[in-house]
Amino acid sequence: MKYPIGIQNFEKIREGGYLYIDKTDLIYDLVNNGVYYFLSRPRRFGKSLLISTLETYFSGKREMFEGLKIAELEKEWMEYPVLHLDLNTERYATPKDLENKLDLFLKQCEALYGKNPDEYSLATRFEGVIRRAAEKTGRNTVILVDEYDKPMLQAIDNEELQDEYRNTLKAFYGALKSMDRYIRFALLTGVTKFGKVSVFSDLNNLRDVSMEFAYVGICGITEKELHSVFKEGIKELGTANNMTEEEAKAKLKELYDGYHFNEDCVDIYNPFSILNTFAKKRFGDYWFETGTPTFLVELMKGCGYNLKKLMREYATADSLNGLETFRKNPVPILYQSGYLTIKDYDMEFRTYILGFPNSEVENGFIRFLLPSYTGMDNSEATFGIMNFVMDVRNGDTDSFMKRLTTFFADTPYELARDLELHYQNVMFILFKMLGFYTQAEYHTSDGRIDMVVKTNEYIYVMEFKLDGTAEEAMQQIESKDYALPFECDGRRLVKVGVNFSYEKRNVERWIVK
Numbered sequence: 001m002k003y004p005i006g007i008q009n010f011e012k013i014r015e016g017g018y019l020y021i022d023k024t025d026l027i028y029d030l031v032n033n034g035v036y037y038f039l040s041r042p043r044r045f046g047k048s049l050l051i052s053t054l055e056t057y058f059s060g061k062r063e064m065f066e067g068l069k070i071a072e073l074e075k076e077w078m079e080y081p082v083l084h085l086d087l088n089t090e091r092y093a094t095p096k097d098l099e100n101k102l103d104l105f106l107k108q109c110e111a112l113y114g115k116n117p118d119e120y121s122l123a124t125r126f127e128g129v130i131r132r133a134a135e136k137t138g139r140n141t142v143i144l145v146d147e148y149d150k151p152m153l154q155a156i157d158n159e160e161l162q163d164e165y166r167n168t169l170k171a172f173y174g175a176l177k178s179m180d181r182y183i184r185f186a187l188l189t190g191v192t193k194f195g196k197v198s199v200f201s202d203l204n205n206l207r208d209v210s211m212e213f214a215y216v217g218i219c220g221i222t223e224k225e226l227h228s229v230f231k232e233g234i235k236e237l238g239t240a241n242n243m244t245e246e247e248a249k250a251k252l253k254e255l256y257d258g259y260h261f262n263e264d265c266v267d268i269y270n271p272f273s274i275l276n277t278f279a280k281k282r283f284g285d286y287w288f289e290t291g292t293p294t295f296l297v298e299l300m301k302g303c304g305y306n307l308k309k310l311m312r313e314y315a316t317a318d319s320l321n322g323l324e325t326f327r328k329n330p331v332p333i334l335y336q337s338g339y340l341t342i343k344d345y346d347m348e349f350r351t352y353i354l355g356f357p358n359s360e361v362e363n364g365f366i367r368f369l370l371p372s373y374t375g376m377d378n379s380e381a382t383f384g385i386m387n388f389v390m391d392v393r394n395g396d397t398d399s400f401m402k403r404l405t406t407f408f409a410d411t412p413y414e415l416a417r418d419l420e421l422h423y424q425n426v427m428f429i430l431f432k433m434l435g436f437y438t439q440a441e442y443h444t445s446d447g448r449i450d451m452v453v454k455t456n457e458y459i460y461v462m463e464f465k466l467d468g469t470a471e472e473a474m475q476q477i478e479s480k481d482y483a484l485p486f487e488c489d490g491r492r493l494v495k496v497g498v499n500f501s502y503e504k505r506n507v508e509r510w511i512v513k
Contacts, residue, residue, distance in 0.1 A: 024070035042338025140184035258357035263345030288364030375410030473497030
């Protein structure tokens with residue numbers, strides 16, 4: 001089996017004999033049930049391959065689709081003029097970079113379909129090319145835009161630059177509405193949806209299929225596809241990792257499954273991680289490692305986001321579909337970027353419940369948070385956690401408590417303004433990190449945290465007070481009988497009362513029993 005790692009060109013995949021998951025029935029349905037579409041999916045989720053497949057289809061290349069579902073569905077196979085704009089290939093540091101990219105695209109189109117010197121702007125030139133392509137070929141124009149939002153995403157931390165990109169793109173994409181009579185089909189794809197009041201405010205004819213049930217599987221890999229198309233690959237993966245076929249399936253599901261794009265969506269697997277896993281016959285954090293969520297973490301820190309909500313966040317459909325308030329609310333961009341996904345839906349209140357899609361994303365994201373919230377560098381944080389876990393496993397309570405203080409030693413200045421939230425966030429990260437190696441339970445309320453950590457030999461019952469005393473924390477454990485359920489367990493029971501001091505910005509004292 002040849003896996004198309006990094007290959008996003010449909011014809012190259014078909015001609016090279018690479019594995020292709022047949023989505024062409026969905027493509028046929030898309031092109032025959034509308035004209036103007038928008039699709040949002042996380043990065044490396046197959047959007048570029050979808051665009052490439054559509055380009056080949058609208059070029060009338062029937063031979064490329066032999067043996068695929070669309071070969072039985074399509075009877076005409078007509079060739080249309082296709083204008084394919086890929087905004088993924090440029091680094092947009094200045095407004096001129098975007099203008100140069102659009103100018104180059106238009107020059108290539110004008111070389112094919114002619115130029116009018118009276119067309120003075122990028123938008124009017126685009127209008128002219130759409131019209132002349134249709135008039136010259138006798139068939140209406142197809143427009144495919146890959147990563148329409150790349151310039152705006154690269155300027156997401158620069159409001160002034162983002163406004164300039166927004167204004168340029170809003171006028172440019174406006175040609176899709178003014179040239180309606182000359183357009184056969186148009187699809188814009190991207191990671192995010194900068195809502196109806198911005199880039200798309202003039203495109204009220206654009207149908208957003210990102211959350212439509214009919215198209216949830218148009219990118220990504222469904223479980224049915226995984227178990228049928230990758231049947232032999234699963235066996236080989238299991239053999240290479242000393243697993244049964246069922247164990248390999250379970251591991252794939254744990255690591256890479258779990259994306260949902262509406263409340264009734266089947267589970268969607270991450271295609272990039274799946275293809276890399278089968279090609280290398282090793283499980284790994286392939287998707288997470290290709291892009292670090294630095295901006296998202298800075299955004300969460302800047303707006304005082306409570307990290308515990310990552311486990312169960314709430315959002316309306318309207319908030320998920322727009323990013324206009326992302327500087328106050330990071331949830332929509334966390335969802336659209338693929339770090340959170342839909343886990344459930346409350347019909348009464350029409351509210352989505354969000355969480356991490358799978359353990360690849362959860363583990364990678366939590367590990368990425370630790371250096372950002374503690375001021376440590378990556379290697380220091382990694383070894384700190386490793387030693388912290390070893391101390392917990394060995395029952396060395398004083399050592400792991402001393403190590404705990406190092407995670408608070410260099411509180412970043414911008415986080416010191418709300419020490420209680422910072423304290424809770426760091427403790428949440430440490431709890432989650434501990435949970436990757438031990439069993440851990442965690443609860444917070446009114447300036448206190450209680451935690452239960454279980455290893456093979458020890459059970460720790462821990463109470464953390466904020467600006468109280470270690471004695472009060474221990475008294476809480478005793479008076480509330482927190483340790484009672486574990487007294488007959490057989491493992492050694494350790495009670496730890498801890499006080500965190502506002503003044504010291506760190507753990508002030510602890511008691512162990």
